[in-house]
Amino acid sequence: MEKKNNLRAWLYLAPLLILMAVFTFYPLINAFIVSSYKGYLPLSGTADGIDLFYNYGVILKNPLFKKAIINTFIIAGVSVPVSIFLSLLIAVSLKSIPKLKGLFQTIYFLPYVTNTIAIGMAFAFMFHEDYGVINLILGWFGVSPVNWLGGTATYAAQMIALLILTIWNGLAFKILVFTSGLENIDKQYYDAAKIDSASKWTVFKRITVPLLSPLILYISITSVIGALKAYNSVVGLFGDVKLGAQNNSMITIVAFVYQYKDGYTDKGYISYAAAASIILFFITAVISILQTIVSKKRVHY
Amino acid sequence: MEIKMVNLTKIFISKGKKEVHAVDHVDLVIPSGKLIGLLGPSGCGKSTTLYLIAGLLRQTEGQIYFGEEEMSETPPEKRGIGLVFQNYALYPHMTVRENILFPLENLRVEKEEAKKRTYDMAKLVGLEEMLDRKPKELSGGQQQRVAIARALVKTPRVLLLDEPLSNLDARLRLQTREEIKRIQRETKITTVFVTHDQEEAMSISDEIVVMKDGVIQQMGEPQAVYDKPANLFVAKFLGNPQINVFDGEIKNKEILIEGMVVGKKDMPDQKIFVGVRPEAFVVDNENQASFRFKVDLVETIGRDTTLIFDMQDDSENILDKKTFKAIIDAGFRIKADDIVHFNIKPDKMHLFDLNGNIL
Incomplete structure (x- = not known):
C-alpha cells in the first residue's frame, strides 16, 4: 500500500521534475x-585540462566583471528598498480611495504586462537630452537639460535613469501583492489604533508594516533575486551592443555572462561565462539566506 | 462623564439602495460613573450606537455630548474614550506591555510615567506576570483583560465594551463578568457595554437599555425593567425561560385565558395578550384554582421543576405547538398527564394590548 502510494506521488511529480532536471539541474551542474x-572550446570539444579555480581567477581580475558586479549591486541595493517603500506607500494610499482603487490598480499593473525592452525604449525617449519629457519637466523648475543617456553622459546620470526605470518597472507586482496583503489585515486593528490616538505615520510604521512583514520579506527576497539578474532594462535603455552610454558602462553580471557566452568561438570564453553565472548563483543564495536569517528576528508570526 | 445623545440617527444605505435605520432618533442620557448595558437582539443597533459614541461611525443626524462638550464632529482619537472590541483587536505583533503602552506613546506621555501606568494597569487586571508575552500566548480571558487594560491605561472619560464576553467559555464568562464590574467600580469610569445576552446585562449593569430596530424600548435598573416591562418585546427579551404569552381577553373586568379566570382588571372588554413569568405559577390543587392545565412534560433540575404544557390541542404538527413553561418548587410531586391547578401571582403577570403595548 505504502509503496503504491509512493509510486503514484512520484508520477504526479514527474512532469515538473523532468522539466526541472532538463532545464534547471542539468544546466546548473553543466555550468559547474x-x-x-581550462581553455575549453565547445565547437571542437577540446580543453587544455581541468582546473577548478582557474576561470574564476581570470574573471575576478577582469575589470569589466568588477564593473558588472558593482553595477549589479547598486541596482539591487537601491532599487529594491526604494521600490518596496514606494509600493507600500502606494498600496496604503490606494486603500484610502476605495472608489478609484480599481482604476489605479489597473494603471499601476500595466508595466507588469508590458515587455521590459519596450518599456526601456519608451524610457530612452523620455530621457532624451533634447526631446525627452524628463528634461522638459526639469526645465520648468529651471534645471538645465541633463545628458542622461547620450555618449558623454556621466556615470551617475545613466545610473539614475536605469534605477528609475528599474524601480518603476518593479512597482506593479509589489503594489499588487501589498494591496491584497492589506485587504487581509483586520480592519479592527485600524479602528483600535484610531481609538489609541495613533497618527497616520505611527499606524503605518507600527501596525501596517509589522503586520505585512511576512509579505515584505517575501517581496524583498524575490525582488533582490530579480534585481541581481538585471539585464533586460539595460538592453531596453541602451541597446544590447553598447550596454551603456559608453561601451559597457552599465554592464551587469548577466550581461557579462551573455557577452562571453556569445564569444564561445574564442578559447575559454564559455568557461568564463559559466564561472560568472556560478558566482551570481552563490551571491544570490548567500543574500537570500542572510535575508531569511536577519528577518526571522523581525518578521512576526 | 455623562453621555447625552440627542435625536441620534444612523442610516446605512444597503446594496439595493435601501435605507436601513440602524439607529433611529435615539434620545438617551447615560449617567456619569455608571455601568450601562445596551441590550438587544442582533441587528438592533446597539453596536452601531456604541460606535457612534466612539466616533468610529459618523451619525447621519443628531448630536452626542460628553458632559457639556459636544462631540458629534470630534474624531475618535480626540474623544478620550477607551474601546474594547469584540475580538479584542490586540496588536498581534506586540507584547502585552507594548499593547498597553501603545496609546500612551501616541499621547506622548513621559516615559517613566507611561511605564508605571502600564504596570499599574496590568496589575489592576491581574496580568503583571504576563507583560512580555504575545497575545496569542494568552488565553481568551487574559486577552480580554489586556484589551481592557489598553482601553483604561489612558484614563479615558468613557469606557466602551463591544460584546466583551461573547468569545469566552461559560465559566470564564462568569468570572470576567465579575472582573469587569470590579474594575468599573474601582475606576468609576462611565462604562457602556453592548450585549445580546440578557442575563449578562442584568447581572452586571447598573442600568440596562433595551433596543429593538434602532429604537430604545426601555431604560432602567435591570430588576425594574424585568418587573415592569414597557412592552411585549421587552417582556419577552428579558428572563430565561422566556415569559409565557397567552391569548386572553378582558371580560366583565376579569382576565380570562381560554375561558379560565386568572385575575381582575378594571378595563373595558377587549382581546389582550397575557404575559406570565414562569415563576408566577403557584400550585393550588386544594382550592381547585380556576387556571388549570394538563402537564405534557416534567423536568426536574436541582431545586426547580419545570412543567411544560400546551393549551390548544388542535395543532397536528408537534413543532407548531405553542408550549408554555411553569417553574415550581421541586417539592411538588407532579407527573406528566396530571391536571394541575394554579394561581398566578398578579405582580408577575403583565397585560398587553394586541400591539404589544403594556396596559
Whole structure:
C-alpha cells in the first residue's frame, strides 16, 4: 500500500521534475563542469585540462566583471528598498480611495504586462537630452537639460535613469501583492489604533508594516533575486551592443555572462561565462539566506 | 462623564439602495460613573450606537455630548474614550506591555510615567506576570483583560465594551463578568457595554437599555425593567425561560385565558395578550384554582421543576405547538398527564394590548 502510494506521488511529480532536471539541474551542474575547464572550446570539444579555480581567477581580475558586479549591486541595493517603500506607500494610499482603487490598480499593473525592452525604449525617449519629457519637466523648475543617456553622459546620470526605470518597472507586482496583503489585515486593528490616538505615520510604521512583514520579506527576497539578474532594462535603455552610454558602462553580471557566452568561438570564453553565472548563483543564495536569517528576528508570526 | 445623545440617527444605505435605520432618533442620557448595558437582539443597533459614541461611525443626524462638550464632529482619537472590541483587536505583533503602552506613546506621555501606568494597569487586571508575552500566548480571558487594560491605561472619560464576553467559555464568562464590574467600580469610569445576552446585562449593569430596530424600548435598573416591562418585546427579551404569552381577553373586568379566570382588571372588554413569568405559577390543587392545565412534560433540575404544557390541542404538527413553561418548587410531586391547578401571582403577570403595548 505504502509503496503504491509512493509510486503514484512520484508520477504526479514527474512532469515538473523532468522539466526541472532538463532545464534547471542539468544546466546548473553543466555550468559547474564547464567552469572548471581550462581553455575549453565547445565547437571542437577540446580543453587544455581541468582546473577548478582557474576561470574564476581570470574573471575576478577582469575589470569589466568588477564593473558588472558593482553595477549589479547598486541596482539591487537601491532599487529594491526604494521600490518596496514606494509600493507600500502606494498600496496604503490606494486603500484610502476605495472608489478609484480599481482604476489605479489597473494603471499601476500595466508595466507588469508590458515587455521590459519596450518599456526601456519608451524610457530612452523620455530621457532624451533634447526631446525627452524628463528634461522638459526639469526645465520648468529651471534645471538645465541633463545628458542622461547620450555618449558623454556621466556615470551617475545613466545610473539614475536605469534605477528609475528599474524601480518603476518593479512597482506593479509589489503594489499588487501589498494591496491584497492589506485587504487581509483586520480592519479592527485600524479602528483600535484610531481609538489609541495613533497618527497616520505611527499606524503605518507600527501596525501596517509589522503586520505585512511576512509579505515584505517575501517581496524583498524575490525582488533582490530579480534585481541581481538585471539585464533586460539595460538592453531596453541602451541597446544590447553598447550596454551603456559608453561601451559597457552599465554592464551587469548577466550581461557579462551573455557577452562571453556569445564569444564561445574564442578559447575559454564559455568557461568564463559559466564561472560568472556560478558566482551570481552563490551571491544570490548567500543574500537570500542572510535575508531569511536577519528577518526571522523581525518578521512576526 | 455623562453621555447625552440627542435625536441620534444612523442610516446605512444597503446594496439595493435601501435605507436601513440602524439607529433611529435615539434620545438617551447615560449617567456619569455608571455601568450601562445596551441590550438587544442582533441587528438592533446597539453596536452601531456604541460606535457612534466612539466616533468610529459618523451619525447621519443628531448630536452626542460628553458632559457639556459636544462631540458629534470630534474624531475618535480626540474623544478620550477607551474601546474594547469584540475580538479584542490586540496588536498581534506586540507584547502585552507594548499593547498597553501603545496609546500612551501616541499621547506622548513621559516615559517613566507611561511605564508605571502600564504596570499599574496590568496589575489592576491581574496580568503583571504576563507583560512580555504575545497575545496569542494568552488565553481568551487574559486577552480580554489586556484589551481592557489598553482601553483604561489612558484614563479615558468613557469606557466602551463591544460584546466583551461573547468569545469566552461559560465559566470564564462568569468570572470576567465579575472582573469587569470590579474594575468599573474601582475606576468609576462611565462604562457602556453592548450585549445580546440578557442575563449578562442584568447581572452586571447598573442600568440596562433595551433596543429593538434602532429604537430604545426601555431604560432602567435591570430588576425594574424585568418587573415592569414597557412592552411585549421587552417582556419577552428579558428572563430565561422566556415569559409565557397567552391569548386572553378582558371580560366583565376579569382576565380570562381560554375561558379560565386568572385575575381582575378594571378595563373595558377587549382581546389582550397575557404575559406570565414562569415563576408566577403557584400550585393550588386544594382550592381547585380556576387556571388549570394538563402537564405534557416534567423536568426536574436541582431545586426547580419545570412543567411544560400546551393549551390548544388542535395543532397536528408537534413543532407548531405553542408550549408554555411553569417553574415550581421541586417539592411538588407532579407527573406528566396530571391536571394541575394554579394561581398566578398578579405582580408577575403583565397585560398587553394586541400591539404589544403594556396596559
